[in-house]
Amino acid sequence: MAVIDDFFGKNAVKNNKAKRKNPSSAGTDPGPPAVKKPKAESKEMKKEVKKEGVDTQVSAEDVLKTIPDADPSLLDLSPDAEKMNFFQLKAKQNANGSEAGEQLDIDSIPRGRENCLNGLTIVFTGVLPSLDREQCEQLSARYGAKITKSISGKTSLVVIGSDAGPSKVKKIKSLGTKCIDQEGFIQLISQMPADGGSGENAVKEMAKKKELEKKVEQDIEEEIKKEQEQEQEQEQEQERTKAKPQKSTGGSTFRAEKKVVDKDTQLWTVRYAPTDMKHICGNKGNVEMLHSWLSTWFDKKHDLNGSTIDHYKAVLISGPPGIGKTTAATLISKKLGYDVIEKNASDFRSKKVLNEHLKVCLDNTSVSGYFQHDGESKNAANGKRFVLLMDEVDGMSSGDNGGVAQLAQFCKTTKTPMILICNDKSLPKMRTLDKYCFDLGWRRPTSREMKSRLMSIAHREGLKLDPNLIDKLVAITHNDIRQIINIMSTVARTQKSLNFDNLNQMQDSWEKEVSLKPFDVIARLLSPNKLSINDRIGLYFNDMDLVPLMVHENYRSTRPACVNASNKLDHLRQLAKASDLISQSDLVNQRIRSGEQQWSLLPFHAILSTVYPAAEIQGQITGRINFTSWLGQNSKKMKFDRMVQNLQYHTCTRTRTNNVDLRLHYVPFLRDRLLAPLAKHGADGVSDVLETMDEYYLTKENFDNVLELAVHGSMKFDDVYKKLPTAVKSGFTRKYNSYVHPTIIYKTGDSVGSSVRRTQDESIEDEERRKNGADDPDADNDNDQDDAADDSGSGDILKDNLIKEIKPKAKPKPRAKSAKQAKPAAKTGRRL
Structure with a gap:
């Protein structure tokens, strides 16, 4: 697992704090002028602002008119910049960002008024002199601005720096959007009035926030009302159980008492787990569709012929972990009165285990439903039915021994609803379920969808949560609402508010560690970065098998930042x-993967294969990041090795050579002997080709392998054989299949276990004796006796297709003999 990049410039903050403690450690470069950190606004300052009417009369448009536009040179595009792709531009920005001066601390920027950027839509592009883009986005979010990545007619302003994106620059010129630089952005924060002023957009945004507050209050009231009703029902149930006579068993009384759990001791994720469909954040359309499908499952005909969800007996829910897939499926099933049988599919990987444990559930009813009275269940019709919930279905993709295929058959024949849940639907073995399951793709909930639920939880727990902070919490946790709730519970133990002031103090423990994709890992390693060696090793361990191969594939397409672009010799040296480092890492990898199993060398292998080569070559990526081609080439090599080995099995008595010599010398010769007659004489050359194949004991599969192995130059398979007339190829195939060909050797498993029995008219020994003119019946008898003795201990000898069982002939029935025939026999004394 690798740690996510620093979203808010933690390293810069730490460096600036260290420099302030020890000014002598700073370099000779004075950097940008220091900005004094102002104190928080006092009550007197707020009163002065209100007297001046700044917070009620001034609009954002009026303030933007007073801020000067950015330098027009930032909007000039060079011809080279227009030709750059995304990766090249990103590498150039990272290189220029690393060469920039000292970074400003966010705390050193003058503090603005509360929600001063409310109603503004801001886009950041390019490299700013002393502020990271993440820092600017944090400042904008703190004061209520909306941050987008693309420029449109709704964009209020653009904060631009050097090396801006060419497409964004063209969009700015075409729309005439207001552009300011870093100094203008800081000036905007200090001059904007509270709540965004009196502008139209600011008023609309404040109205939305008030509506959100009202909705949160309504949700809290409804939850409290439901909790009170549940408590009343529990009290009434307890009174009824006390009034009922107690059951006695052998003189002893027994009373089933429900355990009451103290909510104060519960985790917040358990206490505020969704109990209603309104509590589910995001994927509202999928939730409603699943509810409708499950409520009418027994009323619809699931014929698998349509494209809607009602035509399927099973549903496959796919999406990243932590977004509420299992929670939504369980909640909907229980709300409809179904009894839920939840299984983890990774525990039922094989076909045999599935048949033993789950097949009985496909046509059955819930036992607990029979013991419920009609009044106790709101859905009495479904009380005796259940839903089969299979979680982590993608866990069956490794060594399942037919488990996914059997699960697909269950989805086809089941008589009860099935809900399958997986994280990654793109696995090859998951394609088997596409035909029998309706796909419901779950996406990560957005901050807007989670904001109401998080605000209601914070309000009930007495935690003051800044609404502007929710966007950053969602970004840090990668849209994981459970982790955000855990963060809130942690802060609530020591503090009463959660805002941007205590964000930088605790964000190290908040960052969610996720597994990055190999393409993202390579982009970070090969681009100029300030990652520590431990962080780079952590990127290697995202996928220690694939990341070194990706580095090997893409390091040649990177232009090192430490080398002048015109100096190709230095580039070649890097x-x-x-x-050389990658080659040395192969030697270490052999120690790790071989019989020595020295897995303690993995960090050293990470340095040699990934970290050190990427550090030597990091710079500007000149092309797109490609997936490793080694896997495909290695698979092709193994395929050709199998072909050569198969040819060597069949031709060993004729060629008497190894695999290497066979591939270098015999394969080109055999190809000419097999293709030349067909190319020159057409159908008349088929006999010559078959004679050559029988001479070397080649099969039709060997014929195709010889043509596929000869791929160099004019010997390419497509150049000759595909140009032959179809009649010639069809005639060759028909004549090959018209008689049985001699076979010299069979590989292990070729002759055993096949349903088609292949017979041979003559073995290789018979053919050799026929050619040499020797036929010794005594030797044959000895060989037969030896073979019989060797095969006497084999229990599966009858399964071999090369051995034909000779069944004994049925004895003729004895006939009734006449007296004339019996007399001579009696005289001679012989038995009839």
């Missing part, structure tokens, strides 16, 4: 260093 490539040589990287390639």
Whole structure:
């Protein structure tokens, strides 16, 4: 697992704090002028602002008119910049960002008024002199601005720096959007009135926030009312149980008492787990569709012929972890009165285990439903039915021994609803379920969808949560609402508010560690970065098998930042260093993967294969990041090795050579002997080709392998064989299949276990004796006796297709003999 990049410039903050403690440690470069950290606004300052009418009369448009536009040179595009792709532009920005001066601390920027950027839509592009883009986005979010990545007619202003994106620059010129630089952005924060002023957009945004507050209050009231009703029902149930006579068993009384759990001791994720469909954040359309499908499952005909969800007996819910897939499926099933049988599919990987444990559930009813009275269940019709919930279905994709295929058959024949849940639907073995399951793709809930639920939880727990902070919490946790709730519970133990002031103090423990994709890992390693060696090793361990191969594939397409672009010799030297390190890492990998199993060398392998080569070559990525081609080439090599080995099995008595010599010398010769007659004489050359194949004991599969192995130059398979007339190829196939060909050797498993029995008219020994003119019946008898003795201990000898069982002939029935026939026999004394 790798740690996510620093969203808010933690390293810069730490460096600035260290420099302030020890000014002598700073370099000779004075950097930008220091900005004094102002104190928080006092009550007197707020009164002065109100007297001046700044917070009620001034609008955002009026303030923007007073801020000067950015330098027009930032909007000039060079011809080279227009030709750059995304990766090249990103690498150039990272290189320029690393060369920038000292970074400003967010705390050193003058503090603005509360929600002063409310109603503004801001886009950041380019590299700012002393502020990271993440820092700017944090400042904008703190004061209520909306941050977008693309420029449109709704964009209020653009904060631009050097090396801005060419497409964004063209959009700015075409729309005439207001552009300011870093100094203008800081000036905007200090001059904007509270709540965004009196502008139209600010008023609309404040109205939305008030509506959200009202909705939160309504949700809290409804939850409290439901809790009170549940408590009353529990009290009434307890009174009824006390009034009922107690059951006695052998003189002893027994009373079933429900355990009451103290809510104060529960985790917040358990206490505020969804109990109603309104509590589910995001994916509202999918939730409603699943509810409708499950409520009418027994009323619809599931014929698998349509494209709607009602035509399927099973549903496959796919999406990243932590977004509420299992919670939504369980909640909907229980709300409809179903009894839920939840199984983890990763525990039922094989076909045999599925048949033993789950097949009985496909046509059955719930036992607990029979013991419920009609008044006790709101859905009495479904009380005796249940839903089969299979979680982590993608866990069956490794060594399942037919488990996914059997699960697909269950989805086809089941008589009860099935809900399958997986994280990654793109796995190859998951395609088997596409035909029998309706796909419901779950996406991550957005901050807007989670804001109401999080605000209601914070309000009930007495935690003051800044609404502007929710967007950053969602970004840090990768839209994981459970982790956000855990963060809130942690802060609530020591503090009464959660805002941007205590964000930088605790964000290290808030960051969610996720597994990055190999493409993201390579982009970070090969681009200029300030990651520590431990962080780079952590990127390697995201996928220690694939990341080194990705580095090997893409390091040549990177232009090192430490080398002048015109100096190709230095560039070649850096490539040589990287390639030498990658070669040395193969030696370490052999120690790890071989019989020595020295897994303690993995960090050293990470340095040699990934960290060190990427550090030598990091710079500007000149092309797109490609997936490793080694996997495909290695698979092709193994395929060709199998072909050559198969040819060597069949031709060993004729060629008497190894695999290497067979591939280098015999394969080109055999190809000419097999294709030349067909190319020159057409159908008349079929006999010559078959004679050559029988001479070397080649099969039709070997014929195709010889043509596929000869791929160099004019010997390419497509150049000759595909140009032959179809009649010639069809005639060759028909004549090959018209008689049985001699076979010299069979690999292990070729002759055993096949349903088709192949017979041979003559074995290789018979053919050799026929050619040499020797036929010794005594030797044959000895060989037969030896073979019989060797095969006497084999229990599966009758399964071998090369051995034909000779069944004994049925004895003729004895006939009734006449007296004339019996007399001579009696005289001679012989038995009839």
